[in-house]
Amino acid sequence: MSEDEFAAYQGLSMQTEDHRWAFGTGFTDPLEGIDTSVPDGVDPGVLAAYCMMLGDDALIYSHRLQQWMTRMPELEEETALANIALDLLGQARMLLTRAGQAEGEGRDEDRLAFFRAEHEFRNVRLAEHTDADFAELTGRLLIFSAWRLALFGRLAGSADPVLAAIAAKGARELAYHRDYAAQWVIRLGDGTPLSHGRMQAALDAIWPLVDELFQADPVTAALPGVAADPAGLRAEVDAVLDTVLATATLDRPQAAPLARVAGKAGRDGMHTEAFGYLLAELQSVARAHPDATW
Amino acid sequence: MVNLAAAREVAAAVPDPELPMVTVADLGILRDVSAEGDWVVVTITPTYSGCPALREIARDLRHRLAASGFDEVDVRTALAPAWSSDWITAEGRRKLSAAGIAPPHAAPARSRSPLRLPGGLPAEPPVGASRSPALAAARRLRRRPRRSARPRARRCSAARAAVSPSNT
Numbered sequence: 001m002s003e004d005e006f007a008a009y010q011g012l013s014m015q016t017e018d019h020r021w022a023f024g025t026g027f028t029d030p031l032e033g034i035d036t037s038v039p040d041g042v043d044p045g046v047l048a049a050y051c052m053m054l055g056d057d058a059l060i061y062s063h064r065l066q067q068w069m070t071r072m073p074e075l076e077e078e079t080a081l082a083n084i085a086l087d088l089l090g091q092a093r094m095l096l097t098r099a100g101q102a103e104g105e106g107r108d109e110d111r112l113a114f115f116r117a118e119h120e121f122r123n124v125r126l127a128e129h130t131d132a133d134f135a136e137l138t139g140r141l142l143i144f145s146a147w148r149l150a151l152f153g154r155l156a157g158s159a160d161p162v163l164a165a166i167a168a169k170g171a172r173e174l175a176y177h178r179d180y181a182a183q184w185v186i187r188l189g190d191g192t193p194l195s196h197g198r199m200q201a202a203l204d205a206i207w208p209l210v211d212e213l214f215q216a217d218p219v220t221a222a223l224p225g226v227a228a229d230p231a232g233l234r235a236e237v238d239a240v241l242d243t244v245l246a247t248a249t250l251d252r253p254q255a256a257p258l259a260r261v262a263g264k265a266g267r268d269g270m271h272t273e274a275f276g277y278l279l280a281e282l283q284s285v286a287r288a289h290p291d292a293t294w
Numbered sequence: 295m296v297n298l299a300a301a302r303e304v305a306a307a308v309p310d311p312e313l314p315m316v317t318v319a320d321l322g323i324l325r326d327v328s329a330e331g332d333w334v335v336v337t338i339t340p341t342y343s344g345c346p347a348l349r350e351i352a353r354d355l356r357h358r359l360a361a362s363g364f365d366e367v368d369v370r371t372a373l374a375p376a377w378s379s380d381w382i383t384a385e386g387r388r389k390l391s392a393a394g395i396a397p398p399h400a401a402p403a404r405s406r407s408p409l410r411l412p413g414g415l416p417a418e419p420p421v422g423a424s425r426s427p428a429l430a431a432a433r434r435l436r437r438r439p440r441r442s443a444r445p446r447a448r449r450c451s452a453a454r455a456a457v458s459p460s461n462t
Contacts, residue, residue, distance in 0.1 A: 033369055034373060086342075086344040165376075166343075168376045178409070240409055243409060
């Protein structure tokens, strides 16, 4: 290796007054160098709320995937799932940063991720579900990725250029996530009687959380041309799910949607019992040392 | 007047922090080097959404350009058009190969991200695709356990920027 090629490694040992010596630290602005001004005619507060919804979906889902690290059946799947979790975390960082900037109250991605209370998170309840086993992991990932891909496909034409760019980039990643999950659902569904039974049971357990993905909400309704109507995604997502389920010889579950609480669900800040424990794990270190840098 | 050719040469030589055997130009991360008055404007793009290396690359760019006499440098990030592994140059692929990392194949043309299932399986809902449990049960009676193609996992993070099929 030439000296130039060693430069990156040598840089690790350089002393700087900024004590973030380890490569990859200094995550203060994932949108640095990008023009993030809010387009005319778009209410910045509403845009912030929308970006927060999409960012929360990715942040919370990524956290669930991260909990699978060291628990995957094979090393190959560890690296695959880590990549998927990292893609979603990157999307979350960009979306939450955009939300914080548009909101204009001085909240950055870290403040939004680590210091909001449970009722302030706006992710769908599907994102916070704990996967009971590998079948639920892949079944839930299939549904979430197919839905988010359909959503991002629409958002690539958003009137907000930053949202459009994030969506165009994220769509390529989500296509991989969806295909990865689909291949496992097929392999398990069209497998042995045991794997088929567990895959079907997994879908049955997750299905009550699916309807919420297509429900309208006031934030989306207030951003025509910028946001994508959730109801309009159902046909495309159903086509994907029908294909995969048919190939996997699985039945589409008939379960009723999970009830709202006083008319509220994930988009309103009303989450399931599992969410409190997830937040405790996600936020406890930051809350214990709120001013720490590393 | 800014010596753009010299600035371009310096910028193109910045190594990728995770794969130091290739440069940001080899990987297609470096998009543009131009001048605005006395300022050198460098535009870079992240490979994947969670890429943590961009800040390091920006810092390395400013450091090396300053060392070559360019004090006024503006590093900008472009998210669009989205990076694709097709942007890795032939030289970049050769270097990756020499380092034992298989370069990715050509990215398929995906206009609407159609479902990609293991070889031979239909990627569209079967005609009359029914949600009827009875029909599904009938199919299962004919079913034999099938050896589906193994889902391909991507490489680990050290090489993901170069070889991840998600960047297709």
